[in-house]
Amino acid sequence: MNYKLDLSGKELKVEISNLAEQASGSCFVRYGDTEVLATVVMSKYEREEDFFPLTVDYEERYYAAGKILGSRYIRRESRPSDEAIITSRLIDRTIRPLFPEILKRETQVIVTCLSWDRENDPDIFGLIAASTALSISEIPWSGPIAVVRIGRLNDEMIINPTYEQRERSDLDLVLAGVEKEGDILINMIEAEGTEIPEEVILKAVDFGKPYLKKIIDFQNQIVKEVGKEKIKIETLPQDLKLEKEMKGFLGERLEKAIFQSNKTERFEDLSSLKEELISYAEGKYPGEGKYARDLVKENKSSFLPSLPLRVSSVFEKEIKRLVHKNIILKERRPDGRKLDELREIGCQAGLLPRTHGSGLFCRGQTKALSILTLGAPTDVKLLQGMEIIGEKRFMHHYNFPPYSTGEVKPIRGPGRRDIGHGMLVEKALLPLVPSFEEFPYTIRIVTEILSSNGSTSMASVSSSSLALMDAGVKIKRPAAGISIGLIQNKDGQYKLLTDIQGPEDHYGDMDFKIAGTRKGITAIQMDVKIEGITKEIFKEVLERGKKARIQILEKMEEILPGPRPELSPFAPxxxxxxxxxxxxxxxxxxxxxxxxxxxxxxxxxxxxxxxxxxxxxxxxxxxxxxxxxxxxxxxREIKVGEVFQGRVKRILNFGAFIEILPGQEGLLHISRLGRRVERVEDILKIGDVVPVEVISIDEQGRINLSMTL
The missing domain is CATH 3.30.1370.10 (K Homology domain, type 1)
Known part of the structure; x- marks a missing residue:
């Protein structure tokens, strides 16, 4: 079945077929000649996990662009490109909040680009396809969601601009939303821009909302006609007796462990308390036996997690409840700060002796060290993928080693999170970097997260700005980043938190990252754990973010007010x-x-x-x-009559070739040696330096010489 929607002057086409008939849900989405296939599958079995096992993969196919790429000996797709990883994360962050918390069945979403028209980016339509496939499937999900890309050309907003329009646009904003009680809640935002004022971002969101409503209504129509009945996920047995006993055992100790400023001490106290709680429960219910069977029977459930997992779930729920309660009712944060208060900030620049530029940014227990290297124009990164074949001269790479969180883990290549954070910082800084014509260098920044307690990506923006200025790169202005959090209860009461960390991040409802300069915003990334936020909250977040950003920039400017006048002596x-x-x-x-x-x-x-x-x-x-x-x-243009001290390079029967300038030779004919000779070798030898005059240059640029005495 085919469904069509006019979207900004182009046809959005959704095809529901049985080609991927064994998937829980699937659909094809086409816009222009860009077409994607989305499939969703959910396992039949519950997994004993304390998280929702969702996997999202966006698959690029070279054939979609009519290309044969890859290694000469492989000639097929291998590891996903950075762009594909970013798209996977974009889809994941948008759809994940709409799954029920109790769902523990493994679920996989695969979006494959089948055709690409070089005009329309598949990421937007991949997300629409994923939403449609989930909505018509039996998988429990409270969508649909809608998404559009918004650009701005000559102060005019554009929906789903082409690649060519995006090149000229000063704003590239991806907006996703979900409908609730007749209003469109903002579910996800990712944006980059050239120092865009907050009011322009708000205007873009207002501009995009009617299109989101249109796309949601379109999907609801499809669901009404072909949607499957949703599976009812069995509610996990509610062990009220266990909950009551565990809360009684914890008493006030849990709240005391949560509300302390030092992350390491908090982590150790909570871990110790959790282990103590599990040991207590196992002693209270040895082997469970009849108690567990009665619990399953009483709740008419076929699945009961293990006792440690149930205790862990109670523990996590209680932490979340206490964090929400204290922040909303008492405005009490775990580390004692006010709601709009930043952690202590420290900055350094030029702390590494032989690197081309370095910057250290510390915010509480989050510490980011950025190191900049300048290279030749030939050091650019070569890009080869389905969408992109070209070069990249400005790169930011993000490393998150296990020691930054006090953990022991194997060190492997960068994961999705590392690539995503690296690209976010890159987007935040790119509008500020001088053009290649102004600064003909390849620039690579690597950020090492030395210690993590929330908002490491935004700390990386600040440390990288310091590294750029320390290296003498003439950026327009320094940039800083901040994360704004949200705590909201079921009644709609909420509090915004400036500079989130630790439990505020983990148990909070939003992580809104904003990067920019004094002049405006250069990058935004918003993740939520609830359905979405209202426009009023969004506006307040931007205002709070601007205030914090200026405060951070003031601290940075105390250390280094602008780029150094000269490059490092060790830079090329x-x-x-x-x-x-x-x-x-x-x-x-x-x-x-x-x-x-x-x-x-x-x-x-x-x-x-x-x-x-x-x-x-x-x-x-x-x-x-x-x-x-x-x-x-x-x-240089050689003129007739010029005299040179030339070097003999070659000797032939009829004369000698004399190098008069590096790379430029002229013929000294045997008749022009100054006197009659039988053999050129009688007068000249290779390597000899002789005075010569340019006597003529023919139409082909060949130079004729005469020896001068």
């Missing part, structure tokens, strides 16, 4: 030279002979553009200047 030096494009072949030489000679002789790297712009990079400026002078000599 790059100089540029513009030559006539017709002279490029002379710089390259036959088979690259000339350019390779310059590189080897001067110890430089050289990048030549088709426009005739040449970039020369080396560790020492003297080497760069030597290479530049060499290239200038090669490409």
């Amino acid at each position: 030096r790059t100089l540029t030279l513009q030559i006539n494009p017709e002279k490029i072949r002379e710089v390259i030489g036959p088979g690259g002979r000339v350019i390779n000679e310059i590189i080897a002789e001067c110890g430089v790297s050289i990048d030549v553009e088709e426009t005739g712009k040449i970039f020369v990079t080396a560790e020492k400026e003297e080497a760069v200047k030597k290479a530049i002078a060499w290239i200038k000599n090669i490409t």
Whole structure:
């Protein structure tokens, strides 16, 4: 069955078929000639876990773009690209809050891009497809959700802009929402922009909401016609007796353990208390036996988690209840701060002696160290994927080692979270980095999280800004990041928390990351654990975020008010030279002979553009200047009548080729040697330096010389 919706002048087409008939739900979504397939499957069995086992995978297919890529010996898709990982996380963060808390069946969502038209990004339509597939399936889920991308060109908002429009837009905002009681709640936001004022972000959200409503109504129509009846998940047996006894055992000790400022002490106290609680329960109900069977029978349930898991669940619920109660009723945070109070901030710049730039940003027990390296234009990252083939000159990589949380874990490659956080910081800083024309360097920043107690990605924005300025990169303005949290009860009462950490993050209802400068916002990422937030809360978050951002920037500017005037003495030096494009072949030489000679002789790297712009990079400026002078000599226009001290390079029967400038040779005919000779070798030998004059240059640029005495 086919369903169509006009969306911003283009047709959004949803096809429900039985092609993936063994999945719990599936659908094809097409917009333009971009088409995706979403499938959802839920296991029949409960898993004994204290979390919802959801997996979301976005799969790029090279055939969708008509490409054959990958290693020459493999020629197929392998590990997902960074862009695919970001899309997977985007879908996951949007759909996850709408699953019931009690669901413990393994669930997998796979979105596959089947066709890509080079105009419409599949990520938005992959999310719509995932929502539709979940909505029509038997899987319990309180969707549908809707999503749009919003751009801004010449102060005008655009829905689902093309790639070309996004290149010219100063805002790229992905907005997702869910309908509740006739209103659209904001479920997820991810945005990047060129220092966008808060009021423009609000305007974009208002602009997008009617489109979200339209897409939700469209999906509801499909569900009404083809949707399956939802499976009723058995409620886990409510062990009221156990809950009462566990709460009685904990008494006031749990609240005391939660509400302390030091994360390590809090973690140790809570872990010890939890172990003590489980031991008490196991002693109280040895082997459970008849008690467990009666509990299952009483609740008409076929599944009963183990006693330690039930005790752990009671423990976690009680922590969440106490955190919510204290914050909403008493405005009491675990570490004693006011609701809008930042943790203690510390900054340093230039703390590593041999790196090109470094910055340390500390906020409470969260500590981020960023290290910047400058490279030549040829050090860019090459991008090859379904959507992108190109180069990247500004990179940010994020490392989250196990010691940052006091844990012991194997160290492997970057995970989805590491890649996602790294890309978020990259988006936050990219609008501030000078263009390649202004600053012809490749820039790589690596952030090492030394200690973590919440909001490490936003700390990375600040530490990376310090590293950029320490390196002498002329960024427009420094940027800082902050996370705003939300605690909300069932009655709608809520409190916003500035600079969330520890239990506020884990047991809270929202993590709203905002990065930007004094002038405006450069990046936003919002995750919720509830259905969504109202526009009023959203507006308040932006206001709170701006206030905190300015406070952080003031602290940073005390340490380093702006970029250093000079690059680090250990950074490479790059100089540029513009030559006539017709002279490029002379710089390259036959088979690259000339350019390779310059590189080897001067110890430089050289990048030549088709426009005739040449970039020369080396560790020492003297080497760069030597290479530049060499290239200038090669490409300079030689005039008739000029005299040179040339070096004999080759001897032939009819004359000798004399190098008058590096890479430029002329012919000294035997008749122009100054006196009559039978053999050129009688007068000249290879390597001799002789005075010569340019007597003519023919139409092909060949130079004829005469020896001068």
